[in-house]
Amino acid sequence: MLMSGLFGEDLFDDFWGFPTSELANIDKQLYGKHAQNLMKTDVHENEEDYEMDMDLPGFKKDQIQINLENGYLTISAAKEHDSEKKKHGKVIRQERYAGSMQRSFYVGEGVKTEDVKAKFEDGVLKLCIPKKELKALPSNTTIAIEG
Secondary structure: OOOOOOOOOOHHHHHOOOOOOOOOOHHHOOOOOOHHHOOOEEEEEOOOEEEEEEEOOOOOHHHEEEEEEOOEEEEEEEEOOOOOOOOOOOOOOOOOOOEEEEEEEEOOOOOOHHHOEEEEEOOEEEEEEEOOOOOOOOOOEEEOOEO
16 A cells, blocks of 8 residues: 655655656745745844744754845855765655745844844744834844854
8 A cells, every 4th residue: 555645745756756746846846845834933022122033943053144234134044965975875865955045024224233133042043123213224234143
């Protein structure tokens, strides 16, 4: 008896390489069928600031970049597969993510990079962004991540 969930959505698509849904989901090839689950973000509002928690499992601190430009806070993450050849035979299925992704949030023209605090631990990027309007910001700067 064949179990359709054994290798994914369809045993034959994954194992035998039949191209039944490749063209229909060409945008999902980079991220996989779980693309909608990447960079999940919670935003909480306090009296003085906003707190953001963004899931980035499997990434390291040096693979994440945060930029603030023209009032937009952009979080980018990129990683590659290990280029080392495995000694255990050929790969039949590979589900781990490799590539890049990014999300942007409008935080206001008055927010400066030195006012935004970022910390990365246990696969979660935590950001603290002030609410109050501040003076003009530099054109393109990078925010350092603690942790």
